[in-house]
Amino acid sequence: MRRFGLSIREKSIVCIGFMGVGKTTVGKLLAKKLYRGFVDIDAEIEKEFGMPIPLIFEKFGEKAFREKEKELIQFYSQQPLYVISVGGGAFLQQEIREICLADCIVLFLDISWDSWKERIHILSDNRPLLQGQSIEDIQKLFVERQEIYSMNHSKFQVDRFEAEEAADYLADALKLSWEIHAPQPG
Ligand SMILES: Nc1ncnc2c1ncn2[C@@H]1O[C@H](COP(=O)(O)OP(=O)(O)O)[C@@H](O)[C@H]1O
Numbered sequence: 750m751r752r753f754g755l756s757i758r759e760k761s762i763v764c765i766g767f768m769g770v771g772k773t774t775v776g777k778l779l780a781k782k783l784y785r786g787f788v789d790i791d792a793e794i795e796k797e798f799g800m801p802i803p804l805i806f807e808k809f810g811e812k813a814f815r816e817k818e819k820e821l822i823q824f825y826s827q828q829p830l831y832v833i834s835v836g837g838g839a840f841l842q843q844e845i846r847e848i849c850l851a852d853c854i855v856l857f858l859d860i861s862w863d864s865w866k867e868r869i870h871i872l873s874d875n876r877p878l879l880q881g882q883s884i885e886d887i888q889k890l891f892v893e894r895q896e897i898y899s900m901n902h903s904k905f906q907v908d909r910f911e912a913e914e915a916a917d918y919l920a921d922a923l924k925l926s927w928e929i930h931a932p933q934p935g
């Protein structure tokens with residue numbers, strides 16, 4: 750069921766963006782800085798299936814993964830005061846986009862292709878959509894996905910920031926915007 754009437758301070762923050770941009774890492778740090786709960790949807794999916802993501806894809810298929818992803822995001826997006834890191838493909842599903850954009854603060858972590866390429870060697874192992882793909886195919890996916898990430902409330906370019914610095918900046922910026930949007934006395 751939907752919760753209505755959450756103030757901007759209470760709404761959960763949903764981190765979106767391409768695989769490997771740092772949604773899980775930065776989201777976790779941000780939650781700590783804002784004294785919020787943290788949930789990583791991929792980690793929850795792994796717990797529910799009792800196996801890592803590549804095995805879920807292999808045994809049950811991407812469709813089953815996406816169904817569980819939707820179910821969990823529909824639940825957590827209705828909880829107040831979380832930072833929710835979703836997988837890079839979650840926003841492909843219209844129902845996920847709509848519920849997150851309606852009820853949460855959607856934060857797009859963006860990165861340039863040149864910076865992203867430097868991370869590829871640490872990413873392929875547990876990301877089935879990167880496995881066996883040429884760099885050209887991955888770049889195509891990267892470019893195609895920009896359109897779904899453009900549906901956000903706020904965007905942060907992570908390229909030149911360490912995860913800790915990015916979380917610091919984001920926590921300060923969010924707190925400032927909450928001050929600005931706070932109801933004025935009288
Ligand atoms: N700002 C950053 N600078 C450098 N490396 C980062 C940064 N954020 C995350 N990483 C590293 O990139 C990898 C992917 O990060 P992760 O948080 O899992 O991304 P995502 O959840 O978006 O797929 C991890 O090894 C992480 O340590």
Ligand SMILES: O=C(O)C1=C[C@@H](OP(=O)(O)O)[C@@H](O)[C@H](O)C1
Nearest residue numbers: 767768769791836837838876877
């Ligand atoms: O972009 C995607 O379709 C996916 C991204 C992954 O999460 P991260 O974005 O956290 O790597 C994970 O959900 C799964 O491998 C599919």
Ligand SMILES: [Mg+2]
Nearest residue numbers: 772773791834
């Ligand atoms: Mg992640």
